[in-house]
Amino acid sequence: MEPLVDIRDVSFAYGAVRALTNVSLRLEPGTVGIVGNNGAGKSTLLRILLGLLHPTSGGGTVLGCDVRQSSSQLRGLVGYMPEAHAVVPLLKGVEFVALSGDLYGMPKRDARRRAHEVLNYVGLGELRYRRLDEYSTGNLQRLKLAAALVHDPKLLLLDEPTNGLDPAGRTAMLRTIEDLIAATGKSVILCTHLLADIERICKQVVVMHQGTVARAGTLDALRQHTASRYALRWQGPREPFVAALQAAQVSLDFPPEHAAVPSTEQHALAVVPTGWHTAQFFELAGRSEAVVVELRPEQEDLEQLFFRVTHGN
Amino acid sequence: MGIDAAHYHPWKTNPGGKLGGPLLGAWRGVAAVVRTTLLQLMRRKAYWAIYAVGISQFVVYWVVIYALTQLQLPSGTQRGMLNTFGFSIEAADPQDTGYLDFMEQQSYVVMIMLAFCGSLVVGSDFREGTLPFYLSRRLERRHYILGKLIALVGLIWLFTVLPALILFLEYGMFTTSTDYWRANWRVVPSILGYGTILGVVLALWLAAISAYLQKLAPIAVVWSSLFVLLGRLGFMLSRETGIREWVLLDPWKDLRLAGRLCFGQFRTAGDAQLSATAAWILICVSLVALLALIRRVRAVEVSA
Amino acid sequence: MRTARAFLTLWLLSFRRLFWSIGTPMLLLPIVACIMFLVRRNYGASDDPVQAFHAFSMFLLTVFASFLVPLCALAFGTAGLGGDREDRTLLFLFIRPLPRGLILLAKYFAALPLVLGFTVGSLWIFCKLAGAPGRAAFDAYLPATLYMSVAYTSLFHLFAALVRHSTVAALIYAVFMEVLLGNVPGIVKRVAVNYYGRSLMYDAGVEHGLNAPDAQWFDPYPPADARTALWAIAIGALVAAWLVFRTREYEEPT
Numbered sequence: 001m002e003p004l005v006d007i008r009d010v011s012f013a014y015g016a017v018r019a020l021t022n023v024s025l026r027l028e029p030g031t032v033g034i035v036g037n038n039g040a041g042k043s044t045l046l047r048i049l050l051g052l053l054h055p056t057s058g059g060g061t062v063l064g065c066d067v068r069q070s071s072s073q074l075r076g077l078v079g080y081m082p083e084a085h086a087v088v089p090l091l092k093g094v095e096f097v098a099l100s101g102d103l104y105g106m107p108k109r110d111a112r113r114r115a116h117e118v119l120n121y122v123g124l125g126e127l128r129y130r131r132l133d134e135y136s137t138g139n140l141q142r143l144k145l146a147a148a149l150v151h152d153p154k155l156l157l158l159d160e161p162t163n164g165l166d167p168a169g170r171t172a173m174l175r176t177i178e179d180l181i182a183a184t185g186k187s188v189i190l191c192t193h194l195l196a197d198i199e200r201i202c203k204q205v206v207v208m209h210q211g212t213v214a215r216a217g218t219l220d221a222l223r224q225h226t227a228s229r230y231a232l233r234w235q236g237p238r239e240p241f242v243a244a245l246q247a248a249q250v251s252l253d254f255p256p257e258h259a260a261v262p263s264t265e266q267h268a269l270a271v272v273p274t275g276w277h278t279a280q281f282f283e284l285a286g287r288s289e290a291v292v293v294e295l296r297p298e299q300e301d302l303e304q305l306f307f308r309v310t311h312g313n
Numbered sequence: 314m315g316i317d318a319a320h321y322h323p324w325k326t327n328p329g330g331k332l333g334g335p336l337l338g339a340w341r342g343v344a345a346v347v348r349t350t351l352l353q354l355m356r357r358k359a360y361w362a363i364y365a366v367g368i369s370q371f372v373v374y375w376v377v378i379y380a381l382t383q384l385q386l387p388s389g390t391q392r393g394m395l396n397t398f399g400f401s402i403e404a405a406d407p408q409d410t411g412y413l414d415f416m417e418q419q420s421y422v423v424m425i426m427l428a429f430c431g432s433l434v435v436g437s438d439f440r441e442g443t444l445p446f447y448l449s450r451r452l453e454r455r456h457y458i459l460g461k462l463i464a465l466v467g468l469i470w471l472f473t474v475l476p477a478l479i480l481f482l483e484y485g486m487f488t489t490s491t492d493y494w495r496a497n498w499r500v501v502p503s504i505l506g507y508g509t510i511l512g513v514v515l516a517l518w519l520a521a522i523s524a525y526l527q528k529l530a531p532i533a534v535v536w537s538s539l540f541v542l543l544g545r546l547g548f549m550l551s552r553e554t555g556i557r558e559w560v561l562l563d564p565w566k567d568l569r570l571a572g573r574l575c576f577g578q579f580r581t582a583g584d585a586q587l588s589a590t591a592a593w594i595l596i597c598v599s600l601v602a603l604l605a606l607i608r609r610v611r612a613v614e615v616s617a
Numbered sequence: 618m619r620t621a622r623a624f625l626t627l628w629l630l631s632f633r634r635l636f637w638s639i640g641t642p643m644l645l646l647p648i649v650a651c652i653m654f655l656v657r658r659n660y661g662a663s664d665d666p667v668q669a670f671h672a673f674s675m676f677l678l679t680v681f682a683s684f685l686v687p688l689c690a691l692a693f694g695t696a697g698l699g700g701d702r703e704d705r706t707l708l709f710l711f712i713r714p715l716p717r718g719l720i721l722l723a724k725y726f727a728a729l730p731l732v733l734g735f736t737v738g739s740l741w742i743f744c745k746l747a748g749a750p751g752r753a754a755f756d757a758y759l760p761a762t763l764y765m766s767v768a769y770t771s772l773f774h775l776f777a778a779l780v781r782h783s784t785v786a787a788l789i790y791a792v793f794m795e796v797l798l799g800n801v802p803g804i805v806k807r808v809a810v811n812y813y814g815r816s817l818m819y820d821a822g823v824e825h826g827l828n829a830p831d832a833q834w835f836d837p838y839p840p841a842d843a844r845t846a847l848w849a850i851a852i853g854a855l856v857a858a859w860l861v862f863r864t865r866e867y868e869e870p871t
Contacts, residue, residue, distance in 0.1 A: 102345030103450035105338025152324035
């Protein structure tokens, strides 16, 4: 299957500021989340994938279209929902979405018909004849999504789609995106600060840090590394057991005191080396005269992964 | 605020194709930019106020010419009144500069209208982040620029070429046949030529200035300085130093001289000599404006 | 005390915003063009001082008074309050602990020093460049410049309070009323602020060598009446703007 995104050694600089450095990515069709701190290069990467910016060096393809040579063709296959306000003043909702269709090269009649269809789909049917300056923030976000969908693209690039939405609006937007993916099989690249949104929707994650890709892959694959994490609770002496675990190359992280944990017990987060068996915990505990009370595999969530990757670097 | 009950429908289209090839897609994009620009403008009440002021002179011309064609006046009186407006009753009279004069006299209101338009339809795209919206669609930078320029040219033609052509049609009512139109057919391409020069030059300059300044007040300052101040300074320099070329400092003068090239009519031999220089000045400044505009649009792509 | 502090804060903020706006360097462009003109003309080197004064005065009448002064007032007079209307940031003004009338006055007194600075400053520069005729001209025409600047600033603040696109309104006024109507014979020119300003300038300039204008085309208003008219326009327009801004509901606060 043709990859969704296949870029190699892409760099981009705004004058003296290097926004991206040797970014290489191969993403399969599906849902992808791009996360990173402010200034990590997410928006720059998105613009390169959209063909809006040409990389200073490197290149690649998106949906089989070269990001340098075929940027116009590429944008015909991609629907882009920007983070910024980016609406045309004085237009009505349906006119704005139809304009988006016109700009994608749709025949005028099709653009108008599709504008009505997608506005119904995103729930703005009753507001279609309102002027854009009368739209609330949430409605504007849905309008921008409609404008991105009007030409039925293969790939959606959504930049902070839940920006400025209240909790109900955010849930509705995420449900819309989930429904869209489930119903159409479109690929989505979601760029957001909200890790919970990515965990909910995306199968693949790209973690950006200081202009480079710190981690990329499926969520499950990234979490596989964390199959070696255990929450450990024991009774008995602390130091001998800790020393024994550390001698066996188990790294320990001691979380703050927890009210639920009795003072007679110790607890830690243990990251074990490759090839470790859980029986070894009990063996080492026995030698140290400690008793293991609880041993539970810990799944790292995306936030922990993100902080581990970015701050650990 | 939930999802509409309607499910998502893919776009079903005719077998002829979806988004069109590169040329057709580009043409649709350009047409969309033109339509949207004009729509944005015509939704402003201020535009119609300026248009009313601008069209008032046309109404005066229309009424006078209509009255003269309908009233039974002595031919001397008729000729004299027409000459006041620069028109001539004789066919193909080289002194007939009425259409040219009319288009020149629209210059003040065109200037004001364009200062307003510049901020609204070009400046606001840069100021409010609309330009990245356009460029993130299947539209190249050149298509966006072309669409905006065509819209501005159309606007200028609404004030100049279209009324002049209507006056030309009306003027033929002096004859009971098509003799006037046949004898003066050259007026039409002359009007169109002058209108094209006016439209292209003013559109380019305005788009470049508006792309950089964006807000109405600074655009108005620069625009009025170009078209009012330079004219006065040029006139004063020319009169006080005796060096006629100083009048070329005035962009309106340059446009008028270039327009007179289209009509083949000059007030003086000096004007005829200066017309080629005026045309070159317009070409050079317009090229600089075009390059500046392209550069500004590219900068938005990078920083948006 | 709180109101006074809020007023001063708004005044200072508005002044700085106007001063550091893009309009300020753009206003330097026509001034620089005029400077280049005066350097080229070099009125100070003329053998006939009377003729030089007349010629320089004509420059001040047709370029400075008729164009530059209203332009400076337009650049700052409409950008202050008018800028807030166009940018839809009026709401942020209305939520200040200030009565609306004081908000308008803060904007006005923020714009006025800038207008006066540019008009008087450019007059000073032009007169300096003109040499001997300029020295007499500065003293003669300074009062008219001051009166016109204040009158225009008040008038354009009234436009800003009344009309959303006050810059366009000011431009139409400056071009049509001032340029076209202000130069036709008869009493219709009395709608132009410029008419009264030029009347004052003619009155002040005649004794230094400025030729009196052709009465058929320009019949100057008596100087005392012209001063009164300019003051009346300045105060009347400001009061009208104050009343309008205090009471009107704006559709576009945000």
